[in-house]
Amino acid sequence: MEATSEIAYRKIIHIDMDAFYASVEQRDNPEYRGKPLVVGGLPEGRGGVVATASYEARGFGIHSAMPSKQALKLCPHALFVRPRFEAYKEISRKIREIFSRYTDLIEPLSLDEAYLDVTQDKLHIGSALEIAWQIKAAIKDELKLTASAGVSINKFVAKMASDINKPDGLKFIGPSSVEAFMETLPVAKFYGVGKVTAEKMKKMGLFTGADIKNLSEAELSRSFGKSGRFYYQIVRGIDDREVQPHRETKSLAAEDTFAYDLSTLEEMEAELDKIAKLVYDRLLKKNLKGRTITLKIKYSNFKQITRNKSFPVPVADLETINATAKQLLRITFMETHRIRLLGISLSNFGELDTRPKGKIGADQLKLF
Incomplete structure (x- = not known):
């Protein structure tokens, strides 16, 4: 046989x-149940951003990352509450x-x-x-x-x-249904495919997984770079990534959205002092150093940019983090642009240097 x-x-x-945050709030506060609830920044004053919305609120078109003022326009009777992250x-x-x-x-x-x-x-x-x-x-x-x-x-x-x-x-x-499922899935629903890529796919006549499946790996790679190979495999149900219980930290960051828009360089640098200290403390806690420092800026019109600087050796000292963030800020600063959020992150990690402090200091002089 x-x-x-x-x-x-x-x-x-x-x-x-x-709707995790909203569901917790509705569970803990009976007066919120069955009502359109928005968790995030309040719409008063300059307004904040929606972190999540209850399903009742989603019925009005409210979704995460939407400005709270816009959410209020969509549903004037929505309830707004600040998030309780510790809970x-x-x-x-x-x-x-x-x-x-x-x-x-x-x-x-x-x-x-x-x-x-x-x-x-x-x-x-x-x-x-x-x-x-x-x-x-x-x-x-x-x-x-x-x-x-x-x-x-x-x-x-x-x-x-x-x-x-x-x-x-x-x-x-x-297993027997995976390929058929992927063939019928709209490209905009593919995890990892953003609005820009989805729009590009639609212009190419790619509306579902089946459309992508008609292209060769070489054709997809020419149009979408490294992601092309991923699309080629995933529409065939191929994904060999393992579940990783201890994922390596790729970046470490801190940011703050301000109560009012910052307009002067002095205000911005004062806020960067606080944010840099948060990043520094987190680096120490995780025993990490990073070669790349990135400054994140979100303007009052919600436009967002990032600027970064990389170093030949990993850094973890507060002075370098703070000075670099301020240097990147000055490069982008324009008096006509008001800022609602600043953030600092470190990435491209290496192990903490265990050499004597005198030698470390000598190396860091070369960074500037």
Whole structure:
């Protein structure tokens, strides 16, 4: 008798909490329930930005990253509340505890979503669909919140699946259905495809995964660079990325949105002093150094730019971080432009230098 072998597929779950911040506020404050609720900056004065919106508010077209003033125009009777990040972090920790009952292979993407690899689950349940159902039930029973789950053979498809039946959804896309699912998926729905790329695809006559599948890898690479190869593989259901429980820190940042728009260089530099100190403290805590310092600027009209400077050796001292951020600010400063947000980040990390301090100082003199 001829021996047969089955392909071993991963069992990946993507869990995404439903309107997380808003749902927490509605859970904790009965007066918010059933009403359009916006969590984020308040619309009064200069106004802030929407962090998230309840499903009642989303029905009016309100979404995250939208200016709060615009959200108020869309729904004049919406309720606006400031976020309580410490509360959200604590709930996120409890959600992670529920995940860890089933697997240690957990890759958090943010406070409200994560990938889980349950190919070998702790409780020997065997069925990823059953595990996803149990996790959703535990979150609802213990935390009084709802989550949506996508279950499939890889991270990309699982993430796409979790968005299909929101809120409180559960969608399974098995191995035999993956390619058909990707073929019917609109290009704008592809995770990682932004508005600019989606528009470019549409101009090329690419509206669904099936359209992308008609192009060769070389054609996609010519049009979209390195991303072209990714598109070529993903429309065929190929995604070999592993769930990484301890993702390497790629960048470390701090930023602040101000109560009023800054107009003078003196005001901006005073704020950079505070932000640089936050970044410095976080670097020390994580024992990291970075070769690239990036300044983020958001103007009063919401236009955003970044400027960066790289060094031949990693840096982690407050003086260098602060001085570089101010130098980048002065290069871009225009008296006619008011600023609503400033941020500083470090990336391109290396290990902290353990040489004697005298030698480190000698190296840092060369940076300027």
